[in-house]
Amino acid sequence: METKLLSECRVLVTPTSFGKDDPTLKSTLAKTVGKVIYNPLNRPLTSKELLPLVKDADGYIAGLDQIDSSVLEAADRLKVIARYGVGVDRVDMKAATKMGIVVTNTPGANSVAVAELTIALMLALGRQLCRADQATRSGEWPRYSGVGLRGKTVGLVGFGTIGREVASRLKGFGCRILVSDPCVTCEVGEGHGVQVVSLEDLLASSDFVSLHASLNPSTSGMVDHAFLQKMKHGAFVVNTARGELMDEEALRLALEKGHLRGAALDCFRKEPPGPDHPLLCLPQVILTPHTGSHTDEATNAMGWMSLKACLAVLSGDRPAYVANPEIYER
Secondary structure: OOHHHHHHOEEEEOOOOOOOOOOHHHHHHHHHOOEEEEOOOOOOOOHHHHHHHHOOOOEEEEOOOOEOHHHHHHOOOOOEEEEOOOOOOOEOHHHHHHOOOEEEOOOOOOHHHHHHHHHHHHHHHHHOHHHHHHHHHOOOOOOOOOOOOOOOEEEEEOOOHHHHHHHHHHHHHOOEEEEEOOOOOHHHHHHOOOEEOOHHHHHHHOOEEEEOOOOOOOOOOOEOHHHHHHOOOOEEEEEOOOHHHEOHHHHHHHHHOOOEEEEEEOOOOOOOOOOOOHHHHOOOEEEOOOOOOOOHHHHHHHHHHHHHHHHHHHOOOOOOOEOOHHHHOO
16 A cells, blocks of 8 residues: 555544554554544454444554454455554464464564563562551551562572563562473573473462463463462462463462462453452452553553554555464465
């Protein structure tokens, strides 16, 4: 598509934080393309909700929506899905590639933000900050026994960009850091000041286990009953990666039986979780609304990277980060 035709393009934008901290993102897009359609709901969209929105869209800056084959079939003009984030697990990649739709993402844009939240959740769990806050507000003055990070062993399951950012920050707390990642060698681990071990050894030794694995068929549901039972008694688990990694019922049982001391989840198998979700009732669980990437720095970076990628494809150019590069080899 020629650059001069950008003014005729329609672009769908669904991330609710797009342009929130930098209004020039929205104004730039509005001045460049013919029409912009924004998310009518304040949350990720289901495939059914997307169907009327993707029709006649040429470009799509996508949040954590369910982009399955039915959505792609309805989007008969779509040229690009520019993910506002790293994961593309909610996009039917095979269907997109078959239909000639370029899928892009924003690697590294939110790594620091997610890492910072991960550390914050570890501290909040160890010091029972949420329970202390609620008790103080209700007029109580409790003396909770806390768990510090200094001298503790932290296990990182997955050691990509976010895992490495977490490790670099944990060093300042004086933690021993273990890593389990089939793609990371001992030599690479040594270069980052961490020890690469088997998953079993990590679970048995770690006071805190933090999930940073990508979602794929081999990791979906990996944190099941067997995984949790291998964890050190009284340990904590933190998930700022993907909700689908976690068997939430198995986690509930491990917490209620006292095998685990606490958990912090920034993501769920179903988002948002229903009001009757059993984990909502457990005081030793901290829950946040998939907010890991929601800092001014991260949202601005994701916004500009996804915007540039979307416009690049609509202009006939190849963007910097393509999740289905085989589309250019056909």
